[in-house]
Amino acid sequence: MTFTTSSGRSPTKSPLNSTLTSWSPLVEGRCFPHAPSLDIDLSQSRGFFPARVMRTFLREETANKSLQIQAIGLSLYEPVEGTSAEQIGQEVIRTQWLGPDAGKMLVGKRNLIVDEVDDTRKTLGYALSELKKDVEAELATRPESEREALRAATKFAIFVVHNKKKAKLAELPADTPYYSGEDVDDLWLDYPWEAIDIEEHDRLSVKDKAVASQ
Numbered sequence: 529m530t531f532t533t534s535s536g537r538s539p540t541k542s543p544l545n546s547t548l549t550s551w552s553p554l555v556e557g558r559c560f561p562h563a564p565s566l567d568i569d570l571s572q573s574r575g576f577f578p579a580r581v582m583r584t585f586l587r588e589e590t591a592n593k594s595l596q597i598q599a600i601g602l603s604l605y606e607p608v609e610g611t612s613a614e615q616i617g618q619e620v621i622r623t624q625w626l627g628p629d630a631g632k633m634l635v636g637k638r639n640l641i642v643d644e645v646d647d648t649r650k651t652l653g654y655a656l657s658e659l660k661k662d663v664e665a666e667l668a669t670r671p672e673s674e675r676e677a678l679r680a681a682t683k684f685a686i687f688v689v690h691n692k693k694k695a696k697l698a699e700l701p702a703d704t705p706y707y708s709g710e711d712v713d714d715l716w717l718d719y720p721w722e723a724i725d726i727e728e729h730d731r732l733s734v735k736d737k738a739v740a741s742q
Contacts, residue, residue: 544577544578544689544719544720547689547710548578548581548582548585548689548709550709564586564592564595564639564685565592565595565637565638566595566596566598566633566634566640567579567582567583567586567595567596567598567640567642568598568599568600568626568639568640568641568642568655568659569597569598569599569600569642569643570600570602570641570642570643570651570652570655576597576599577644577719577721578642578643578644578689579597579599579642582640582642582687583595583596583597598626598633599624600622600624600625600655600659601622601623601624601625602620602622602623602654602655603620603621603623604616604619604620604621604648604651608621608623620650620651622658626662630662630666631662631663631664631665631666631669632666634659634662634663634666634682635663635666635678635681635682636678636681636682637682637683638683639659639683639685640684640685640686640687641655641656641659641684641687642686642687643686643687643688643689644688644689644690644717644719645689645690645691645692645717646688646690646692646696647692647694648694648696648697648698649696649697649698649699649700650697650698652686652698652700653697653698653699654698656686656700656701656704659684660684663679663682667679684704685704685705685707686700686704686706686707687706687707687708687709688706688707688708688709689708689709690709690710690712690717691708691710691711691712692711692713692714692715693711693714694714718732
């Protein structure tokens with residue numbers, strides 16, 4: 529669980545860890561028939577905590593002991609060098625990607641995209657669309673007789689820790705499994721790995737818990 533005030537929420541690592549722990553064994557059966565073969569962290573300057581915890585438990589609970597994390601970086605609301613103020617909040621900017629051989633990394637794999645929060649879905653939709661473009665670019669280099677089988681073997685699924693209950697700006701394909709650890713109101717989420725002052729963050733979390741229990 530997380531704790532709520534009128535202005536936002538201050539989740540602590542313990543309940544976040546519990547959410548990820550409880551969902552990790554379910555990913556194998558719900559997102560894919562077998563364990564993911566690649567864990568993609570969709571990082572928006574928030575750190576790698578959810579993907580790292582998810583990988584720990586997936587490696588422990590499933591047969592895939594070599595599950596790797598790969599990171600992609602996208603920015604929608606934060607300033608990025610070389611961009612204008614007009615782009616902030618309007619345009620998704622790549623800050624990190626899988627590299628020039630992204631398609632080779634993805635083709636034939638069960639790729640799990642992990643993110644902290646599904647807000648407007650703009651960055652999440654962008655990430656999935658661009659990753660699929662990388663797959664198609666790689667398939668174009670393969671013998672035509674192999675393409676359909678490789679395309680069918682390439683799977684994507686999405687897990688977010690929190691899904692905000694609000695109108696989304698992007699649609700996800702119906703054949704892409706999507707799961708959230710918790711559906712939450714449209715409030716600001718202040719994650720502990722973003723905190724400059726962790727003691728103050730934890731103090732607010734205690735206050736939020738007290739308010740929520742009234």
